[in-house]
Structure formats: C-alpha cells, structure tokens
Amino acid sequence: MSIAANHARRDTARMKKMRHDSRSVRARSQKSFGSRRVVMVAFDDAQIIDITGPLEVFSRATRWLSDERRWRTPAYTIELVAAAAGPITTSSGLRLIADRQISEVRGPIDTLLVAGGRGTTAALQNRVLIDWIRRTGPRVRRLCSVCTGAFLLAEAGLLDGRAATTHWRQCEALAKRYPAITVETDPIFVRDANVFTSAGVTAGIDLALALVEEDHGGDTALAVARELVMFLRRPGGQSQFSVQLSAQTADREPLRDLQNWIANNLDQDLSVESLARRTAMSPRNFARVFSREVGLTPGQFVENLRLETARRRLEESVDGVDLIASETGFGTRESMRRAFLRNLHVPPSAYRSRFNQKLSA
Numbered sequence: 001m002s003i004a005a006n007h008a009r010r011d012t013a014r015m016k017k018m019r020h021d022s023r024s025v026r027a028r029s030q031k032s033f034g035s036r037r038v039v040m041v042a043f044d045d046a047q048i049i050d051i052t053g054p055l056e057v058f059s060r061a062t063r064w065l066s067d068e069r070r071w072r073t074p075a076y077t078i079e080l081v082a083a084a085a086g087p088i089t090t091s092s093g094l095r096l097i098a099d100r101q102i103s104e105v106r107g108p109i110d111t112l113l114v115a116g117g118r119g120t121t122a123a124l125q126n127r128v129l130i131d132w133i134r135r136t137g138p139r140v141r142r143l144c145s146v147c148t149g150a151f152l153l154a155e156a157g158l159l160d161g162r163a164a165t166t167h168w169r170q171c172e173a174l175a176k177r178y179p180a181i182t183v184e185t186d187p188i189f190v191r192d193a194n195v196f197t198s199a200g201v202t203a204g205i206d207l208a209l210a211l212v213e214e215d216h217g218g219d220t221a222l223a224v225a226r227e228l229v230m231f232l233r234r235p236g237g238q239s240q241f242s243v244q245l246s247a248q249t250a251d252r253e254p255l256r257d258l259q260n261w262i263a264n265n266l267d268q269d270l271s272v273e274s275l276a277r278r279t280a281m282s283p284r285n286f287a288r289v290f291s292r293e294v295g296l297t298p299g300q301f302v303e304n305l306r307l308e309t310a311r312r313r314l315e316e317s318v319d320g321v322d323l324i325a326s327e328t329g330f331g332t333r334e335s336m337r338r339a340f341l342r343n344l345h346v347p348p349s350a351y352r353s354r355f356n357q358k359l360s361a
Contacts, residue, residue: 036110036215038078041133041152042098043126045119048090049201050146051080054113057208060224061216068223075216081105083129091118102132111211112140113204116147116167123152130155142211144196146204153197154178162192167200205230254279255293263305266329270302306330307339314352321348 038058042051058076065071082088082098089095114133123129134156137143145153150166151174153159160180165171165187175183184190189198189207198207205228213221258279262270275298276286291297296304310328313319321333330336333348340348 035074036076037108038076038111038113039105039109040078040080041102041112041114041129041149042080042082042088042090042096043115043119043123043129044089045091045117045122046088046115047117047147047201048092048094048096050115050117050149050204051090051096053202053205054144054146054208055080057205057212057224057228060227061212061220064223064227065216065220079105083126102129102136105136109136109140111142111144112136113144113146114149114152116145116149116151116200120148120151124155134158140194142194142196144198144207144211146198146207147200150174150197151177153195154181158195159197162195163190164192164195164197165190165199166197169200252289252293255290259294259301262302266302266306266309267327268329270298270329272298302329303339303343307343310336310340310348311344311351314348315356318356321352324348 038055040051040055055078058078062075065075079099080088080096081100081102083102085098085101085104087095088098130152133152137153137156137158143153143158145164145166147167148170150159150164151170154164154174154177159178163182163184164174165184166174168185171183171185174181187199188203189196189210196207196211198204209221209225212224258275261278262275268274272283272287275290276283279286281289287298290301294301306328310324310330313324313328314321317324321336325331325333325336328336330339337347340346340351344351346354
C-alpha cells in the first residue's frame with residue numbers, strides 16, 4: 001500500500017484527537033498548564049532557519065497570549081543549547097549564542113527540538129551529544145526534529161520502529177542508514193505518538209504552529225501564523241513541495257511558458273491536441289518533447305496541477321465540491337472524486353473533513 005494511503009488512514013484518528021485536544025485546551029484556564037519549556041539543540045553549521053523558525057513561532061505565541069489574552073505567565077520559555085555554551089556558527093555564517101551546554105540542562109523539558117543542517121554529519125560523531133539526546137528524549141513530553149535533525153534522533157535510537165520524515169533530499173539516506181525507521185517522503189511533518197519529525201527547513205515552522213495549535217487551540221495558532229505572514233498549514237499530510245516545484249522546468253521557452261499558462265488556466269481545454277496547437281507542434285511531437293523535458297506526460301502534469309489546486313481549495317475554502325471541480329478543470333464532482341481516489345486514496349469529502357479547519361472548528 002502506498003505512503004499516501006497509509007498516511008491518510010492514520011490521519012482520521014489523529015485529526016480527531018488533535019481537534020478534541022484543541023477544544024479541551026481552549027476550555028481550560030492558564031492555570032492548567034502554566035509555562036511550557038521549549039529547548040532547541042543546535043551545533044555548528046546548523047541551518048539557521050531550523051533553529052530560529054520554530055523558536056519564533058513559540059515566542060510569537062507567548063507574546064500574542066500576553067497581549068491579547070492578558071496572560072501573566074509566559075506560555076513558553078525558549079532555550080538554545082549545544083554541546084558547549086557560547087557562539088554557534090550556522091551554515092549561513094551568522095552566529096547564535098547557546099544559553100548553556102547540554103550537561104548543564106536541569107529540570108523538566110516540555111518540548112525538545114533538534115535542529116538539522118549541513119553540520120549534522122559532524123554532529124553524528126559527537127557521542128556526548130548523541131548520548132545526551134538518547135537519555136533526555138524519553139523524558140520529555142514531546143520530542144521533535146527539524147530537517148536532518150532526524151538523523152540525530154535516529155542515531156540515538158529514538159526513531160526505531162517509528163514513522164518519520166526529513167528533508168526530501170535525505171529521505172533515502174535516512175531509510176538506508178536506519179532500516180528500523182519507516183521513512184515517509186511526502187509529508188511536511190510526521191507525528192508518531194509524542195515524536196515529531198519535520199521535513200526540510202521551513203517545515204519546522206509548520207510543525208511549531210501545529211504544536212501551538214495542540215497546546216492552545218486553532219485560534220491562537222492562526223493568529224500566530226498571521227503575525228508571521230504565512231499560512232496555517234494542517235498538521236502533516238501535505239506535500240513537501242508543489243507540482244510546479246517537483247516537476248522539471250522545460251528547457252524550451254514555449255514549453256516553459258506553457259507550464260505557467262496551464263497552472264493559471266486549469267478550467268480550459270488542456271488536451272494534448274489543444275496544448276500542441278498553443279506550441280505550434282504536432283500532438284505526437286509535443287507529447288514526446290513535453291514528457292522528455294518535464295518528466296511527466298502532459299496528462300499527468302495537468303491532472304497533478306488540478307489535483308493540487310483542488311486540494312488547496314478543499315483545505316482553505318468553504319466552496320462547494322461541485323464548484324471546485326468545475327473551476328479546477330475536473331468538470332464534475334465524480335471526475336474529481338476518481339482523481340482523488342486514484343492519487344490520494346481518499347475522496348474529496350474525507351480529505352476536506354481532515355484538513356479544513358474552517359469546517360471542522
């Protein structure tokens with residue numbers, strides 16, 4: 001069974017639980033949980049956004065709850081730690097300051113995050129760091145990695161028997177090096193019990209927003225997302241990159257322009273014959289050249305773009321399924337349903353119920 005099918009099946013129970021948790025949290029007073037301690041583990045040559053992205057989400061959530069809800073106790077306290085206290089030179093050349101070295105970390109930790117980046121290879125050789133993660137990980141409420149930080153959790157043995165993800169370029173390497181892990185290549189992050197692993201770089205921000213949503217409800221997470229001028233993405237289950245990013249860009253200018261035109265005209269006639277006319281090529285030659293340069297047949301490229309656009313509409317709007325099917329070029333509800341079942345292994349209605357917060361709140 002495909003990764004998408006497995007992921008979709010798990011999402012139903014997971015999303016129900018997270019919605020229930022979010023509603024329960026909103027009903028509690030601040031006394032119920034107080035301040036949550038978030039600790040980020042970093043190292044030289046770490047990716048700076050892996051570190052600052054998630055921490056900024058927790059910081060913004062704290063500020064918003066203080067300003068808008070008049071919380072007197074910070075919702076989160078954040079700390080940056082490393083094998084040695086002091087400056088950390090990130091892969092961009094900019095420096096961050098670790099609050100303390102890992103051996104000095106005392107007291108309970110709510111959420112432990114491990115960054116990734118180019119320095120992961122060297123960090124894997126640091127037995128003091130790996131041993132500390134191995135000892136500390138099981139004692140925290142939530143254990144998380146960003147990008148290739150998953151390798152450090154794996155090296156510590158904390159991902160054995162679990163599903164996990166990492167940057168799409170490193171998924172194959174993670175699966176090969178740690179065969180006891182079920183590596184999922186598509187989601188922006190994966191939750192397995194209390195262990196969260198996120199995809200590359202900015203996916204750590206999506207993960208942090210989902211953790212804030214779990215702690216303080218969707219309204220708080222949405223407010224934080226707006227403060228950061230970004231989308232509030234649904235917990236996991238979304239592709240690491242879009243069809244336009246995952247497909248190759250054609251070398252020939254007419255085909256390259258055509259790819260952009262298709263994305264903006266999904267409700268038009270996008271048959272091979274029609275597209276061939278736009279490029280002044282014969283249908284047979286057009287199909288052959290397009291497949292060679294883009295890596296997908298014209299039909300596959302069009303269906304994938306229509307599917308992605310329909311998926312986003314189902315996630316983010318309250319538009320009817322019939323309208324979405326018409327405006328994305330599927331034509332009918334049944335045609336869109338067949339495409340969803342063929343590619344995502346769930347019908348549009350089930351997909352919307354899992355990923356549309358407006359309709360599930």
